[in-house]
Amino acid sequence: MTATNISRVALVVFAGLLLAVPVVMPMFVSPFWIDIIAEILIWSLLAASVNLLLGYVGLLSFGQALFFGVGMYGAALSVIHWGADFWGGLAVGIVAAMLMAAIAGSVAVRLTWHYFAIITVVFSLILYFAAMSAKPITGGDDGISFSTPKVFSFGDLELSLADQSVQYYTILLVVAACYGLFGLIVRSPLGVRFMAVRENDRRAALVGINVYLTRYLAFVLAGGLAGASGALFAFFGRYASASYMFYHVSGEAVVWAIVGGAGSLLGPLFGTGLLIIFRELISTVWEHYLFVVGAITVLVVMFAPRGLAGAWSDFMKVIGRNKPAETPTSNPGLSKPAADTKLGG
């Protein structure tokens, strides 16, 4: 069996496991873990949005929480004020986040490297402060809560998010759709352009790729992913709060993406899963689990900068021997460009 086949089988098994969660899990552990898995799926989309930028276009964003927050408020406010149902709220959240990304991105992607990281933090801080002080609309730190979203129906069968399994499968459906779309995009010509820009923006420009536009598209798409994550989280927690727009949330997403492995499609999902399960296990025993998360972050960057996905592809190489694994082998977006290319465009 070649490495690719093993990866494929592993993926199918993994998908099967995710589908079986609400049925199988209560047999072994508390049903509370179904919600944890759902939470992992949701947060992994935020990590995926970091990954799209860092792993595929080579831009380190420390401000994805901004789009998470916009998605969250888009969903919550449309449910509260317009009585939107789940799908309506989700759509509003995603579109609002993409619009915000389209505005912020038009200036942010002019910069690269450190400057890009800083300006994304700055933008998210500005909106964070604004959301914090606009209490009548956003509820500030306390946030706004809304009642269980309207039931959504297929034909005459009505399903409600109040049911844990329905909620889980709904989240799984949306998250899987997002990953499917993400996968399609990175395998499309656009995805190839992403990677060309990541590897060497100057050469990419010379072969006729519009570097600015490519980065811009990636930024807007990443905003959409973060927005989907935020909207789902709003439905999951039935509330939205400005505190989720703080840069620490963005930082955590970066940590998940890197621990999972930037530049691989599903790596960040596993990174998110690992750290959230870890949090759930440790935080009951020791409230200062963040200390360990920080230590893990430092250690991963030091010893395994390609994360779990890197370890997996190395493992596959050992097993398959003849065929290298599919994941990109270079260390994406992490090398420092020459001094004169520091500033993009």
Add this chain to the structure above:
Amino acid sequence: MSIRVELYRHLAAKPLLIVRGALRSVGGVSVIELVLALAVNGLVWGLIIALIALGLSIIFGLLDIINVAHGDFFMLGTVAALTLTVASGSYWIALLLVPIIGFAVGIVLERLVIRPTIRQASLTIVTTFGLSMMLQEGVRAIYGAQPRRMEAPIEGTLPLFGIDYDVYRLFAAAFAALCLIAFFAFLTRTKLGTWIRAVRHDPETATALGVPVARICAITFGLGTAMAFLGGVIAAPITTVEFRTGVDILPFCFMAVIIGGLGNLQGTVAAAVLLAVLEGLVTSVTDPTIARIISLAFMSVVLLVRPNGLFSGATR
């Protein structure tokens, strides 16, 4: 009456209503006087923040590291100041010892955490973010989450533009200014300082000429850390001591460094003072959140229009 005007340690969550109320309620104080007092307060904080931001700036200029943990180094400085003051009974011993501790902490962290990851330039942001989490959570685990206050070592107030201003704050500003002057003198007048500037300018040539570049990098990181600690010990009596203080101070330091120009040291100092005074002035007419939003927006414009800083060209 005494108005304790405390800016910049407040985030949006704690709007500074005292100042707005003051505009209406203080009978004997004219608006102009209050604005001047706020400007002076801005200057005091600006000088302290300049010291911290300068540490951030030399670390960036030499090592290309965006040190997200820098605010937490400041926080560690305030915690160390409080601990040492309680232990030794004198603030002045803490003032002497804390920067030395900071230097040692910096040297150790550089060797353990920074050097192994220095090759992945953008990942150092992630490393220092992890470090920041560890420092904050470590302090919370040891000292608890309760914010604490520290007695000012110099008591008394001075009438200043119609309000009673703490003498210690004026001392803090003067001391911070003195440290800034001493630092620039060190950079230009000593051999080590010259080496640091040489490595900043051209590491290859410096290596070829026999400058121990690796050691200079370690010393620079130590110095940068020491400056954050020094800022912490100076600011400890006029701010709260808790594990989150660094989170409040970091964005401001970054603004100073960016607006002054990444790695441009004089620019950093000028920008810190300018920003703090401006925020102080803006705060006198509106609430501090708006002031912070305005300076952040100003910073984005600078970053986009003059990415090498507001003063680029002047010193390069």
